[in-house]
Each structure stands twice: as structure tokens, then as C-alpha cells.
Amino acid sequence: MPELFEYPCHEPGCLSPALGWTDKCELCYAVWCSNHNTKENHPCIALYDLDDLQEYHDRSVDIKLTARKNKITRVIQQVATNKEILLSDLKSLRPDHQPSLTIPDYESLEESDWFGGFNVHFLVIFEDGVKWVLRVRQSDQAPIPNEVINDILLSEVSTLNYLSKHNIPVPKAWLPRYLRENEEDIHRPPFPFAYFFCEFLTGKPVHAHELTSLPEKKMIDFANEFCKLQIAISNIPLPFKKIGSLLPERTKSGELRLGPIFNRGTFMKVSSPYFFGPFKTNKERYLAHIDATLEYITKGALLKSRIIQDYLWHLELRELVEASSILDQPPEAVFFKHADERGDHLLMNDKGHIVGVLDWEWSYITTKEEAFAAPFNFGKDTVFRREGDNSIRPLEQHLIRAYENLGRPDLGDCVKNGKLYSRLSMIGYYSGIWDKKGFREVFGKDTPADLQPPDKEYDRVVYFMKRYQSKIGLQKLLKQENWTLEKAEEQAKRAKVEDGKEEENEARLREEDRLKREKKEEQYRLLMEEVDRISGVNSDSVSDVDL
Template identity: 30%
Template sequence: MPLFKCTFPGCLQPGVGRQGSCRLCNNHLCTKHLRQDFHHCPDWRVNEREYVIKSTEAEIAEMTALLSQVNVCALRDRAAALRKVDCTVLALSYDHQSRFSVMGGMNYHIPIHFVDGVTWLCRIRRHNITTTPVAHQNRLILSEVATYQFLSSRTQIPIPKVHDYSIYSPSNPIGVGYILMDKLAGKPLSDCDLTDADRECVLSQLADVFAALKQHPFNEIGCLLDPDNLSVGPVLDESTIDADENGNLLLLGPFKSALEYRTASIKHQIELILRGESYSDNAIDAYLVHRFVLDYVIESVTRNEQGPFFLKHMDDKGDHILVDDEFRIVGIIDWEWAQITTQSEAFAAPLYFLDVGLYYSGSNELSRKEVEFASNLKRRNEAGLADLVYGGRVAHRLAHCVGGDTGDIEDLPNHFMGLLRAVLPRNNERETWAHWRGGAMMTYEKDEDLQNLIQKGSK
């Protein structure tokens, strides 16, 4: 059963996952009804100005509705009771101009000011047409708090302290699921211009983080379950979730092996492609890539990854690291998607270190930051971690090839050819996407699923 059904009147088809959920008109749309002759919302690639206007209107409506659900008095009383210090929570109203100081792509943060100068944040999930079911949202809250609990009890990695949390439920007096945590000083590393000395300071501290995480292996791949049970549960990444015929949430994992994990993830993506829920703009290309990776790549990539497995921050673009004026890390935040995964994925360089232009062009050349980070690890007698950074491009490419439905049809060919060159460099250094695709069409020409996609008129 699809996670979302198309909301176009009379349509019974599944809605396309990421692209098919339109915040502007508040609809889930299938492949057919996403076409311009049915779906008339502005496309940011064609009319950016109109798109920004409509997007802003939709965001204001979304956040006004969300904040109206928060019981401010109950939140204030809860925080004051926990800390035994009086506090204030200002009346909630959404200011689009100051959105970046309180909101990210997934969460909104309500400040709680105590009379002695301490500030907490109430972290709540945004809710719009793209939001996954409440059952998934609740699991994310529990897993994020469990991750903070694990990090604070087992490591010295700087993180905000969690004081309270609750999932969405009728008995929750605050009205929404939330996490109460310390507000950390500092600015996002991704917003900083670093000198050579500043960069060395940051790299050294991140090497400490990698070394600390290496000391705590796990036996399974997945996400931590909840604060009272730090065992590993299913994977919670949005690309892996599904629903049964009754609309109940279906999750993948946990997994005992890297091969089991990768195989299940790829097969799930193939199913979504065939159902029209993923890669709607390039279904044939995506099917060929996923089938080829499943048939010819994954077994060799995972052969030496029998475990153990390690915790990874899965959204490591640089805004998750807060630094002070001397570039000391004051906290690593936003662990909601954190996952126990293979060591090659867990200890590949953070995405923040990549040369984005070079990487998205398909090149596997390491950036200066990646090389310096690996060298830093070597100097710390962490040669094994350094080797994982040097060889991390395979993990990066897999993450963007399998389930990386971005809506940009140029990304997948570049990432896939980069993956082939990383896994089989001698055989694929000069091969082009067009040449590979032609060969793959011949390899799978009798494949029933491919033929069905072709007959449907998929691109």
C-alpha cells in the first residue's frame, strides 16, 4: 500500500513520495497529476519569484496552524516544574523574517527563558503535506532522545542536555510532540569562514568525535529505539518507510549484516519505483541503476563489512556543529536521523567536507578538507579511521544513488558513474553514462519490470 494516495479527485493511484507532496496546494499527487496540465503550482525552476511568494504563504499557514496547537501555559509550567525556577514563554506567532533563527527544514524551536538567565528550547516537528505519519514522527522523537541519552552517558561528545520529551498523544498536555533541551551558544560551522589554523582546530576536535564513536560498537544496523531501551530498532530514514494495506507503518530492519541492510534498502526502492512513488521524472534510469547496484555492486561492497557497526550523524552538512569565536565545538545538534550503520558509512568524511561542485559533477577526487581530516586521524594513531575517510567516496555515492530521489535528473547519472569509478575504477574510468545506460538496457531487455515501465511511458 502506498504511504500517500493521490488526492486528485477520483484518482486511486499512489502519490509520488518527495516530489508528489506539494506544500503550495497541499496535495499528494501521482505521476500523472503532477504534470503541468493538472498541477498548476509554480515551478521554482521556471518562475522562482512566484514560487517564493506561494511558498512563503504556505509556510506561514503551516506554522500558524502548528503553533496554535501548543499549550503555552502547560509548556511554561512543565519547564518551571522540571527546573524549579520560574520561566517565561512568549506568546507564539510566526515571523517569517526571523525564521532562520528558530526553524530548520524539519523542526521549530520555541525559546523558554528562565529568570536566572538560562534558556531552554522546546523542539517541535513541523507539519505539512510532506510530513510522514504520526507513528513515524513519534519514533523519530524517541530515537533522537535515545541518541542524546547514549551520547551523554557513554561519551564526552558535546551535545545539548535533554530535560524532557513527549510523543504526540491525547495525554500530552503540551499539545504536540516535543523535546526540551538546553540552548547552546555558538554559530553553525557552515556559516563560518575558516583560516588554516581555524580549520585545523575544528578537524582535530572532529577527530576526537570519530575516535569516541569508534569506542562504542553495535551488533545491528538501525536506529536506537527509545531512551529507556538503547537497543537498535528499525531504520527510520524517510526513504525506507512504507505502509501496509491498513495504513500501518512498515519499517525496515534492524539488520544483522551490511549485505542484508543494503539489499533490503535497494529492493524497497525498486518497489517504490515500480509503484510510481519514487523517481517519477526518471523511473527507467533509476530502475536500471538500482537493479545494477543490486546485481553487481552490493555484494562486493559489503563483503568486508561483517560488523561491528557504529553510530553516525546522518545530516552532517556543517550546520549541525556549533562553534564559539575560537572555533571550539560547543555542541553537535540535530541527531534525529542518527543511525547505526556500517563503519565505511559511519566514518566517511562528513558531507560538509566535500567539494560540492566537484562531487556533484561525478568526480571522486577528495577535497582538501577530507585529505587534511584523514591526515589528522593518522597523526592521532587512528590509521583505520583515516583509511575509511580516504575510501569514503563509495559510501557517499551509495547514499545518493540508493533512494536519493532529488528531482534533479542529472544527479543520478553523475552519482552512479562516480560509484562505478569508485568501486571498479579500472573498468569504468572512461565510460560515459550514455554508454553504460545503453548496455544496461540490453542486459535487462527481457526484464518484465523494465518492460512494464517502458509500456507505461516512463522516462
């Protein structure tokens, strides 16, 4: 999910801000306010009218690749234009050494896979063979506020260096000159682009879908490697008792402080200060996230077509979090949590050892239970999302055994009970096809006894509109959307009739299928009898052959 700020509309002269998933196009990256996000102004919208799915796919991919090429090419050009300034910055960090900065063209950069969704990387080589990386944050037609960019850079560099200091295989990192000299000025414009330097690490990134489909022996080996890494992280002392992200002290003393949690999506505010925290408990933290999400929903920034359902579901999550005793426990100690654990943040060598951990932007400090729950993508699959299945997956089972074998059953318990945090990581997202029982199940005995909504989505809407009818925010939203309980009940009534027709139609089709099978079986029996009569083979022999 992208950052949800108010961006200027792409339409010349328009002063209306754009806010929301659909306002910032994921294909062409252009930003349009609600008034100008039309087919006439924004050609990508017309793609939804295509009946041919293959044509829709091909044209969407073409637009996306073209926009990505243009965006990355702009970064390459910016780096090339400011090459001498960057080299000067490098020399100030290693005064007695001569750096060289490689600036490839787009095709070479794409082939090397040195850019992702947020950053572009360029190789730096000093004359003594030392290799660094220039890590540049991508920018597009909707620039991110300087305060946000600078805070994220400060946090990531602080985190990398603290982890490196405690022998975790992460690259050491160096802030750019404009932040080294003015750390306290978070509003300072980044260079003309945001960047920092870090050590070059060897290794090959892995992906979650590869890990979850490994042969059992390799999966066990990976689980052991991953658990060793996590145990090392668990042994890092942190002088905090709250939940937040690392930042350097403003005094340049080299000490660290705990700031808010830097995040994307709905865990932020539209205006400065953009982020929340630090927090005393995870209950406090998740309630803040849900409340921020409710605000975004009301502003129409998320699912505009299912705005009522989205709001009601988050009210249900809020009730569950509010009732949770586990989330209400202040941490006795806190631990690092990587916030983008897709698998490709891990670098592995040819022997299957983890030799590097990358992409620590948005990382934060949290409770042991959350920090060492299995990464979301290690147990995410269709049945987890659609059927609400919270069972432990094979890779997670191997993690539990590995922790136990390595003498840390307490971390294995974090995996066993970690589905709570997998579910909470879906705050800000909503889908009508998800089975919501899976979200209630992870709260266990803390789930309110009377919270028993029906399964059908249209019945759930009525149920929760009645349950939360006293909520001021819901009242305002219903008025804003011109929606009432009576309308919801009428809609549910019509939906039940349609469901009945579908069930009746399915029953009719099943009956027709049964009659066809019986007719075919009768024809086959008569044919076999004719064969028996002609050949003299008895029916038992035919049955034996048939079996």
C-alpha cells in the first residue's frame, strides 16, 4: 500500500487535493483528484471497460513498464547530474580513498535487478577494492513530504548501524551530507533526491513463494538458518520499554532515541506530524492504527465502492483489540521487527547460509510476541485469506522445531501464537471474500462472548450497523453516504432472494446432472447386456472388468 498523503492533482490549475489508492494510479503513477480522475483525463481508467482480460493485462503491463522506465530513468539522470557532488560526499566519508560511481543505463539496471518498488541502487567501488552501494529513494509525480523521507532515512541508517554493531549481517550505513550536517532539520529538502550509502553485501535474495515450496530437507535447513538469525537479534539489548522506531538523538551524541512508528498505508496521518507513537502497549498502537484507518475510510481514501462494509469491519477489529488482554501487556523488553519480510530481504550464499538482511526502512521496536512471530508471508496463502484458516503451515512448523532444538522454545511459542499479528497486519485492507471468522479466532478467550456475526456479508452489515449504531463516526459516515439501517435491511432481503435463486438454480443443475448420469448408466447397462448376449460373457465378469 502506498503512503496516503494529500497530493496535488495532476490537472493544471486544480487546487483540490488527491487522497487515496485510486487517486494515485498504480499503473502510470499520475495523481488525480476525485473530480478529475475520469476516463477523459486518465486513460488508465478506460482499461476497466475492456472485456478481453488478456488485452486488459497486456495494456496494463505496457503502461506500468513504461511508467517504471520513465521513473527509474529520471533517477539515473539525477544521479548522473549530481555525480561529482556524490563523489565529494563519498570522499568526505573515506578521506584517504578514491571512489568511483557506476551509473548504468536503464536496461543494464533492470537486468541487474538493482531496483525495487521504492529504491534504486548504484555500485560504488573505492580504489582499495571496498564496495559500497548508493541507495536512492525513487520519486514520482506525487513527491513525499521532506519530513517523512528524512525521518525514514534517519531511522533506517540508525537501525542498520545498531544491528551491525551487534554482529547482525546487515550493511553499515552512512547518512548523506545534508542530513549529517542538519539531522535536527527534518524539513530540509533532500539533496535533490533522498539517498544514503551502505556497504555492499554479496548473496542472492530469496522469495517467500520459493521458501514455502521448498523440499522438506531444504525447508528444514532454511528454518535453522532463519532461527539462528532471529536468536541473534533477540539477544540485542535495547534501552527502551516502548514500541516505536529508532532515531538518532538530536544532540549528535551518537545515542539513539525511540520515535514514532514509520509506516505506509493507513498507519499515518494526512498532515504533519505524520506518524504515531511511541506506544506503551500494542493495544494502544493497534487502536491508533485502526482509528487512523477509520478516518481514511471516511475521507474516501480506501474502498469507495464498499465504504460502509470497510468501516464496519474495522469497527469489529477495534472491538477485538480493545478487549485483548495480550495486546494490553506492557513489554518487559523490546526487540527489532523487520517490517517488509517478503523473503527477498534475506541474502543467502551457495551453501544456504543467510549472509545478509536488507531493507530495514519502516522497521520498528516491539514486543517479543510480535517481533518473533513468523513473517506474514511464511504462512500466507489462499485459505488463510479466504477461509480464515489459522493453522500452522509447514515452514512455521519447522521454525518451531528449530527454535526448540536451538534452546529457544520461547521463540517457538511466538510462532505458535503469531497468527494474531498476521491478522493485525491486514488493518487497512478489506475484502468481502475473506472469511472474517479467522480474525476473531486469533483473539481466543478475549473475544466478546456476544460478538457472533452472521456469515453472509449482507447480514453482517445489518448486524454491525445495529451493534455500532451509537458510534459517532459511523453515524457521520452513514449520513455522508446517505445510507440507513432500513436500506441495509432491504438490501439484505433482496440478496437473500437472489441467493435463494442461485441455490435453486444450483439444485436444478445438480438434478439435471444426476438424470444425465443415470440415463448414461442405463444406456451403458443395456449396451453391456447386448454385449453379454452376443459374446456369452456373464454379468459378473463384466463387473469384474468394470471394477
